[in-house]
Amino acid sequence: MRIICFAKQVPDPEVPAASFKIDPATNKAAPVAGVAPVINGFDLNAIEAALRLKEKHSATVTVISLGKNLVQDVIKKPLSMGCDELILLQDDAFEDGDAASIAEALALAVKKAGQFDLILCGRQASDTDRGQVGPAVAELLGLPCVTLAKGVETGEGTVKVERVVADGTEVVEAPLPALVTVSNELGEPRYPTLRGIMTAGRKTPTVWTAADIGADPGKVGAKGRTVSTVKLFIPQVEKNCEFIAGENGADAGRKLALRLREVKLI
Amino acid sequence: MTNQGILVVAEIAGGKVSPVTHEALALAHKLQPKLGGGVAALAIGAVSDAVAKSLISHGATKVYAVSAPGLAAYSPDAYVQVVQQVIAKANPRLVLLGQTDIGRDLAPKAAFHLKATLTMDCVDLGVEGAAIRATKPVYGGNAQAIYESAAALHMATIRPKAFEAMPANDAAHGVVEQVSVTIDQSKVKVKTLEMKKEQAQGLRLEDAPVVISGGRGLGGPEPFVKLEELAKILGGAVGASRAVCDAGWQPVAKQVGLTGKTVTPDLYIAVAISGASQHMAGCSGAKNIVAINKDKDSSIFKESRFGVVGAWEEVLPAFTEMCRELRGA
Numbered sequence: 001m002r003i004i005c006f007a008k009q010v011p012d013p014e015v016p017a018a019s020f021k022i023d024p025a026t027n028k029a030a031p032v033a034g035v036a037p038v039i040n041g042f043d044l045n046a047i048e049a050a051l052r053l054k055e056k057h058s059a060t061v062t063v064i065s066l067g068k069n070l071v072q073d074v075i076k077k078p079l080s081m082g083c084d085e086l087i088l089l090q091d092d093a094f095e096d097g098d099a100a101s102i103a104e105a106l107a108l109a110v111k112k113a114g115q116f117d118l119i120l121c122g123r124q125a126s127d128t129d130r131g132q133v134g135p136a137v138a139e140l141l142g143l144p145c146v147t148l149a150k151g152v153e154t155g156e157g158t159v160k161v162e163r164v165v166a167d168g169t170e171v172v173e174a175p176l177p178a179l180v181t182v183s184n185e186l187g188e189p190r191y192p193t194l195r196g197i198m199t200a201g202r203k204t205p206t207v208w209t210a211a212d213i214g215a216d217p218g219k220v221g222a223k224g225r226t227v228s229t230v231k232l233f234i235p236q237v238e239k240n241c242e243f244i245a246g247e248n249g250a251d252a253g254r255k256l257a258l259r260l261r262e263v264k265l266i
Numbered sequence: 267m268t269n270q271g272i273l274v275v276a277e278i279a280g281g282k283v284s285p286v287t288h289e290a291l292a293l294a295h296k297l298q299p300k301l302g303g304g305v306a307a308l309a310i311g312a313v314s315d316a317v318a319k320s321l322i323s324h325g326a327t328k329v330y331a332v333s334a335p336g337l338a339a340y341s342p343d344a345y346v347q348v349v350q351q352v353i354a355k356a357n358p359r360l361v362l363l364g365q366t367d368i369g370r371d372l373a374p375k376a377a378f379h380l381k382a383t384l385t386m387d388c389v390d391l392g393v394e395g396a397a398i399r400a401t402k403p404v405y406g407g408n409a410q411a412i413y414e415s416a417a418a419l420h421m422a423t424i425r426p427k428a429f430e431a432m433p434a435n436d437a438a439h440g441v442v443e444q445v446s447v448t449i450d451q452s453k454v455k456v457k458t459l460e461m462k463k464e465q466a467q468g469l470r471l472e473d474a475p476v477v478i479s480g481g482r483g484l485g486g487p488e489p490f491v492k493l494e495e496l497a498k499i500l501g502g503a504v505g506a507s508r509a510v511c512d513a514g515w516q517p518v519a520k521q522v523g524l525t526g527k528t529v530t531p532d533l534y535i536a537v538a539i540s541g542a543s544q545h546m547a548g549c550s551g552a553k554n555i556v557a558i559n560k561d562k563d564s565s566i567f568k569e570s571r572f573g574v575v576g577a578w579e580e581v582l583p584a585f586t587e588m589c590r591e592l593r594g595a
Contacts, residue, residue, distance in 0.1 A: 131370060170460070171459045173456070228413065244573070249584070254588040
């Protein structure tokens with residue numbers, strides 16, 4: 001079995017809100033000094049799902065990453081976790097795309113990568129929080145698509161997915177090849193082992209340009225956008241918090257209850 | 267013919283129209299003067315008179331009712347076909363859905379299938395000249411982006427509770443049109459085998475007037491018993507942060523945040539929650555946030571009306587006892 005995963009490099013979402021700044025020139029988050037980018041956490045959940053399947057069914061896992069200024073140590077993490085192959089889509093023509101134009105490039109890359117059984121990717125990226133690229137790729141490749149997976153299991157020509165719904169979960173089945181987007185409920189992605197890191201160090205990612213995958217320059221990146229960004233801004237939510245103090249924690253707790261009663265909140 | 271008007275894809279749960287559908291209808295009403303056409307709703311499944319009436323009384327002047335076997339429960343590949351056929355009939359400029367588990371799944375599948383543009387999880391929508399402008403939170407809620415589409419057909423999902431529904435007007439008039447659709451079963455690839463419901467006890471989180479949420483700082487699943495106790499006294503429900511649900515301390519259905527539930531209670535009590543943007547995305551609509559956290563620099567205090575800086579182990583029991591006394595419970 002061959003599984004393809006998508007992994008996106010994003011700014012570290014754990015950066016405290018106070019240090020989050022926008023670069024108005026690019027309409028993107030400004031890099032925070034000393035904080036390295038990370039692989040989108042939901043993509044790591046998808047890679048974890050792929051590696052669990054690899055352990056059970058001896059699959060090979062190919063990872064495709066699209067982006068600029070990719071940091072080698074960061075983008076190679078899926079390899080050090082146990083993925084087999086890494087393909088980087090690097091070309092100025094891919095830059096500043098939206099869901100439609102990113103999906104176009106990814107779908108072409110999947111076609112070039114050859115035979116596969118399953119595509120796994122994160123439910124959304126933690127920068128754009130868009131949640132569209134997975135289903136868009138499925139549509140372009142004519143694949144059945146299951147979103148928000150908490151568990152993924154493959155059978156004879158099928159994939160069975162437990163997916164997160166409002167009041168619990170739902171188990172669905174689709175024929176392979178299929179595309180599944182994975183949610184954080186799948187569980188923590190594994191840490192790379194030392195051996196994994198060394199193996200990854202010896203591997204050289206394959207790099208493909210727009211020409212390599214036969215992309216129509218008008219359909220990928222900024223030129224292929226269907227939705228334009230007008231602006232990015234930080235909403236102002238600052239409220240004046242009234243701190244309730246006491247002689248100790250218990251006293252403060254009692255005073256908090258009394259204050260809430262005073263303003264008729266309890 | 268240029269596309270006109272707005273079509274709201276209704277969500278029906280337990281025979282009732284979901285609140286987010288009423289919110290979408292109110293938004294559609296606001297946008298209608300600029301988009302022309304009318305405000306229509308698409309109801310799929312068992313469309314009762316009560317459902318049609320609820321849609322009309324909340325702003326739909328037309329209801330497309332699609333009842334067919336196999337459509338009672340959500341099936342993505344069948345629903346995409348329904349949406350496609352009704353859009354071909356109604357020719358709307360804008361299609362609205364809720365950012366719910368169904369909307370998250372159906373909207374991108376339908377939009378990319380129809381080559382429509384799409385913005386999801388919108389907290390504001392407007393019309394600027396010939397374009398539709400959508401505002402949505404990005405970077406886990408740290409920022410918001412405004413996107414614009416001039417496409418002939420735009421689809422958007424709206425964040426639950428980001429817009430206010432109109433009060434029901436029982437005198438409102440609307441037409442119900444039964445639409446028969448053809449479902450190509452060979453295209454129905456994703457099939458539901460089983461539903462596993464997690465029975466959250468007591469009040470539904472989204473409906474509770476008081477929500478008490480616990481975070482990673484609680485250190486384990488046990489302290490949630492104490493939150494349940496407080497919830498009982500205050501007539502509320504218990505929620506949790508993503509870290510808590512990922513760790514399995516609480517069921518996923520209790521997660522409040524960007525990838526979980528959106529709650530807008532009168533009172534939201536955050537215990538040992540740092541206030542990461544992705545959590546605040548689910549509770550910043552609360553009328554009053556109260557935080558108990560040992561770190562005075564926690565970002566939760568920035569959005570709180572009242573706060574106590576202290577260890578929850580000390581603050582919470584005394585707070586709970588005083589609440590019990592004051593409520594006479």
